[in-house]
Amino acid sequence: MGMGRPREFDADVALDQAMEVFWRHGYEGATIAQLTEAMGINPPSLYACFGNKEGLLKAALDRYTKLRGAWMDEVVAAPTAREVAERMLMGIADKQTDPANPPGCLLVQGGIACGTGSENVPFELAARRAQNEDQLRDRFIRAKAEGDLKPTSDPAALARYVSAVSVGMGVMASSGADREALRQVADVAVQAVEAQSG
Amino acid sequence: MGMGRPREFDADVALDQAMEVFWRHGYEGATIAQLTEAMGINPPSLYACFGNKEGLLKAALDRYTKLRGAWMDEVVAAPTAREVAERMLMGIADKQTDPANPPGCLLVQGGIACGTGSENVPFELAARRAQNEDQLRDRFIRAKAEGDLKPTSDPAALARYVSAVSVGMGVMASSGADREALRQVADVAVQAVEAQSG
């Protein structure tokens, strides 16, 4: 039994293009026609490879979080909680205004509210944002154990806080805030973490 | 010439229902069928009164910001910058988890990214968020002049920061964060403002 005709496109390259469309227009705003055009393929190829529109989104999210995972590892590798927050938020200020990508964050732009039939898309995005928050929380727990954060500090609350600021910055970036404006937000935000440092 | 048949529904009551639908499903996710059903009217009445779907959204946003305007006035009436931030963020934690409304903030849930043909919806929402930020900035400028904020502080950056945290909290609320979680975020966030207080 033969293995069949090989696909003529690179799935990862196509996903990068799909990612950009979802990033710019959101899940519901992105149409199959836009996606297939950006990916350089026809609808049957898309459906054969990714199942349906939501499957394509999930594959794009997988790729997005995979690419960002390496960066998050660098972030939590910073020596102190304060520097973790600074690397995270300053890095986000830069990433969310990188002209190589649409402004903002795919995990927010992808879809905060969706219509009937796509209710689980916001959940899917929230779950992936929660992963970052968990990673931060674990790092802050360690920081507290090391005496880097005050004994009275709440690592989970701090992680949630940094995550909230990140999301807020993403929304601002998508509505036109420039890099300097976001860096100023990051700079102020870091001071709250500093206030919890021992 | 007569004045015609009077409309049989209250536009403000209908707007409250439309607001809820946009809040829960976003602009693109909300269908005319859902809107008319929630408003208790038929499509022709909707179009006669609000023009089109986008006109209805703008009217709903007008009503939303009008209702919130009174509350924002109370917020900026707090005696110090720190208390302004605290009232704002703690109030938002409560409002965004008020079971009387969908979770989160209409100015975020309404639509962060939209498809072709609705590109100005995100701008419309951003413009209204900017109004709140301007009001905060003006208040912080006064706080700086009064010596309540350090001479080195940046009122515009602080306002942008508080606004960003608000938005981030809204997204968290819409994805299931409870009131206590948001209050913890607000509590941490206020400390950055406190760090800028003289």
Add this chain to the structure above:
DNA sequence: CCAGATATGTAGTGTTCACTACAGATGTGG
């Protein structure tokens, strides 16, 4: 070179969307 398997391109499918034509209902001014 053939049989089985998978990918591709063309050209649709039914459904849902925002929006509206039209006829009848209900009001006001003369």
Add this chain to the structure above:
DNA sequence: CCACATCTGTAGTGAACACTACATATCTGG
């Protein structure tokens, strides 16, 4: 009571949507 103006409900309109049937093309294993 009549002319006119505006609202309301029914029943659609064309367009865009996600998705797919099908014939053809290109591979592998034997």
